[in-house]
Amino acid sequence: MNRECKKPPRQLECDLRDICRRNPQGPYATQIDRQCTLLLCARQLFEKGVRGKLAVNLNDTDIRVLVTDWHEQEITAATIRNRLSYLRWLARKIGKPQLIAQSNRAYGAERDGSDRK
Numbered sequence: 001m002n003r004e005c006k007k008p009p010r011q012l013e014c015d016l017r018d019i020c021r022r023n024p025q026g027p028y029a030t031q032i033d034r035q036c037t038l039l040l041c042a043r044q045l046f047e048k049g050v051r052g053k054l055a056v057n058l059n060d061t062d063i064r065v066l067v068t069d070w071h072e073q074e075i076t077a078a079t080i081r082n083r084l085s086y087l088r089w090l091a092r093k094i095g096k097p098q099l100i101a102q103s104n105r106a107y108g109a110e111r112d113g114s115d116r117k
Contacts, residue, residue, distance in 0.1 A: 012042040015055035019093050037086045041066055056094045063087065063100060067107045080109035 020035040045053070048065050066087075070080050081104050091099040104110050 010042075010046070012045065012050070012053050012055060012058075013039055016042055016090070019055060019090065023093055025089075034086045034089065037083055038090060041083065041087065044069055055090065056096075058090075058094070058096070058099065060099065063107075067109075071108060077104075077109045077111070080104070080107065081111070084109065 016038045017035065020031065020038065024031055044066055045062055048069065050062060050065075067080065070083070084100060084104060084107060088100045091097050101107065
């Protein structure tokens, strides 16, 4: 573990960075995008008051907080689907594949054609 990751409040960011480095799957651009998106999620959780949490301790409530925040920010359904796919990847890596519902509909991010141009 890196020395910079010893600070408890940002432990989630450090865990996510380590998980991404240990699991370099897919094209390099995808790896970078996945890591950046997961770190964004960690920062958003930190802003919502989640402190000192490890990646393996993420739960459904944390995911709901993120999705609610994204809807409040009026993030497009396509972007939410992409973020959920990275969170599903993370859930598999931490041994909690059931953490994120397989259907985007459960999070209000179903594909309806309105997000296409």
